[in-house]
Amino acid sequence: MTSTSSPPTGRARIPRRTLRTDRWWLGPVLTTLGLAAFVFYATARVFQQDHYWVGEHHYLTPFYSPCLAAQCVPEASLFGRLPVEFPPLVPYALLSLPILLLFRVTCYYYRKAYYRSIWQAPTACAVQEPHRTYTGETRPLMLGQNGHRYFFYLVGAITLINTWDMAVPFFHGSDGGFGVGLGNLIMFVNVLMLWGYTLGCHSCRHVMGGRLKSFGKRPVRYWLWSRISVLNSRHMLFGWLSIATLMTTDFYISLVASGTITDLRLFN
Amino acid sequence: MTERTFRVWRGSGENGELTDYTVEVNEGEVVLDVLHRLQATQVPDLAVRWNCKAGKCGSCSVEINGMPRLSCMTRMSVFAPDQTVTVTPMRTFPVVRDLVCDVSYNYEKAREIPAFTPGPKTSPGDFRMQQEDVERSQEFRKCIECFLCNNVCHVIRDHEENKEHFSGPRYLMRVAELEMHPEDTADRRQIAQDEFGMGYCNITKCCTEVCPEGIRITDNALIPLKERVADRKYDPLVWLGNTIGRRPKDTPIVPNTRRPAEEE
Ligand code: SF4
Ligand code: SF4
Ligand code: FES
Ligand code: FES
Numbered sequence: 458m459t460s461t462s463s464p465p466t467g468r469a470r471i472p473r474r475t476l477r478t479d480r481w482w483l484g485p486v487l488t489t490l491g492l493a494a495f496v497f498y499a500t501a502r503v504f505q506q507d508h509y510w511v512g513e514h515h516y517l518t519p520f521y522s523p524c525l526a527a528q529c530v531p532e533a534s535l536f537g538r539l540p541v542e543f544p545p546l547v548p549y550a551l552l553s554l555p556i557l558l559l560f561r562v563t564c565y566y567y568r569k570a571y572y573r574s575i576w577q578a579p580t581a582c583a584v585q586e587p588h589r590t591y592t593g594e595t596r597p598l599m600l601g602q603n604g605h606r607y608f609f610y611l612v613g614a615i616t617l618i619n620t621w622d623m624a625v626p627f628f629h630g631s632d633g634g635f636g637v638g639l640g641n642l643i644m645f646v647n648v649l650m651l652w653g654y655t656l657g658c659h660s661c662r663h664v665m666g667g668r669l670k671s672f673g674k675r676p677v678r679y680w681l682w683s684r685i686s687v688l689n690s691r692h693m694l695f696g697w698l699s700i701a702t703l704m705t706t707d708f709y710i711s712l713v714a715s716g717t718i719t720d721l722r723l724f725n
Numbered sequence: 726m727t728e729r730t731f732r733v734w735r736g737s738g739e740n741g742e743l744t745d746y747t748v749e750v751n752e753g754e755v756v757l758d759v760l761h762r763l764q765a766t767q768v769p770d771l772a773v774r775w776n777c778k779a780g781k782c783g784s785c786s787v788e789i790n791g792m793p794r795l796s797c798m799t800r801m802s803v804f805a806p807d808q809t810v811t812v813t814p815m816r817t818f819p820v821v822r823d824l825v826c827d828v829s830y831n832y833e834k835a836r837e838i839p840a841f842t843p844g845p846k847t848s849p850g851d852f853r854m855q856q857e858d859v860e861r862s863q864e865f866r867k868c869i870e871c872f873l874c875n876n877v878c879h880v881i882r883d884h885e886e887n888k889e890h891f892s893g894p895r896y897l898m899r900v901a902e903l904e905m906h907p908e909d910t911a912d913r914r915q916i917a918q919d920e921f922g923m924g925y926c927n928i929t930k931c932c933t934e935v936c937p938e939g940i941r942i943t944d945n946a947l948i949p950l951k952e953r954v955a956d957r958k959y960d961p962l963v964w965l966g967n968t969i970g971r972r973p974k975d976t977p978i979v980p981n982t983r984r985p986a987e988e989e
Binding site for chain 2: 466467468469470471475476477478479565568569572573578579582583584585586588590591593594595599600603604605606659660662663667668670671672673674679689690
């Protein structure tokens with residue numbers, strides 16, 4: 458029998474990786490599937506160089522906005538077109554896509570998602586990770602994650618462009634003038650979700666008020682901070698919803714643009 | 726009354742093992758009750774740490790079926806009737822005996838943090854704190870120091886060698902709390918990264934998942950602290966502003982709180 462005054466003897470040598478009995482692997486599996494679905498779909502679409510524009514109602518998919526290549530439809534190019542024809546497999550929205558990608562890659566929620574489900578550090582809580590050493594976000598390669606705020610500023614501008622893209626089609630009804638179709642509604646919901654995601658960003662919460670030492674002396678920034686905190690606590694939800702609405706919007710527009718279906722018009 | 730199988734870690738860290746017991750369980754009981762019955766009826770030398778039995782002292786932290794939990798707040802009714810209940814000590818800290826761990830790592834980390842530092846010209850009676858500011862740190866003040874968050878954190882749980890450079894979510898949260906205090910004048914952002922290891926945290930939120938007080942450690946303390954560290958160390962615009970304007974004065978860690986390097 459051990460004496461009651463025995464000195465500490467090192468950690469418990471429990472041979473199993475985890476003693477958890479619940480389905481702790483389910484979350485990481487679903488996350489990986491969700492991320493993979495989005496990556497495959499988005500890759501296939503941005504390299505396609507087609508079916509991105511519905512001329513009749515001015516629907517432009519967010520995956521091609523703003524359209525920069527010389528071969529873009531003129532009305533789809535909010536800021537004009539570059540004088541070069543993009544060779545095959547070069548995305549037409551060459552400027553915005555990398556920024557959007559890096560914004561999500563450096564997002565605090567997506568970091569959690571892929572560190573857990575893909576990098577497996579850790580796969581789930583209290584489940585031993587497979588790596589022998591761990592340095593987290595301390596090494597030069599990982600320090601780039603600290604630049605998230607800059608992607609937030611840039612994506613704020615891109616979300617404004619998406620909002621513009623969503624508003625314009627309301628003024629291109631079937632007989633000209635104001636009109637509403639299913640496409641408009643899908644784009645509208647998508648933009649709402651994009652703002653929900655973008656404004657709920659942790660960097661946004663920080664710059665709007667989180668960085669202050671004292672809220673008491675800054676009522677306006679405190680108000681902003683508390684509004685953003687509401688979105689921020691649902692950041693993961695908006696992350697997934699915005700991925701879903703992005704894919705839906707793009708898929709719907711590609712179907713209409715390719716003539717597979719016609720836009721369901723609700724009014725004009 | 727029913728009989729249940731309890732599988733409990735017995736012995737030291739190195740030489741301990743899981744031992745099965747059949748023990749009586751009554752309606753409404755929590756895991757700690759059953760451990761106490763084991764102690765009273767079968768194994769009088771079973772070491773269990775506890776104090777309040779109300780989820781407020783933070784003494785009874787263990788791992789139940791692999792999840793870090795307070796044994797006094799885990800109801801027996803959450804397990805299926807035929808499920809074996811496995812109780813082990815926290816994995817991250819050295820075992821003293823059975824379910825009791827030596828948690829001094831946490832106290833050592835606590836001592837290194839520069840304490841609340843009001844401006845030299847303000848005397849305590851002059852503080853006027855607004856409710857908004859009080860609320861912000863009150864969330865962190867709910868902490869009962871059960872150390873379940875430090876225990877679950879993979880940075881040290883899976884990598885003993887990181888203990889030296891990483892203070893764990895509990896104490897990074899303490900740094901964040903002080904940094905958010907309106908009357909505090911010290912600047913701990915530099916040491917948060919370089920000495921307390923903020924950069925090791927990869928915001929995977931296990932600390933938040935296990936906190937019995939429901940403190941949103943990652944969202945409200947760790948990520949805001951990461952953003953503050955980015956202000957101090959990694960943001961070229963803020964850096965430029967500080968170069969032209971007032972330079973931050975970094976506060977060092979509390980002297981003589983680290984063990985001298987082991988002599989060869
Ligand atoms: S969020 Fe950070 S501190 Fe909390 S458990 Fe994960 S790595 Fe550790
Ligand atoms: S923050 Fe929560 S989990 Fe961590 S020591 Fe405090 S009460 Fe326990
Ligand atoms: S967008 Fe997720 S934290 Fe910034
Ligand atoms: S005995 Fe006090 S928290 Fe469980």
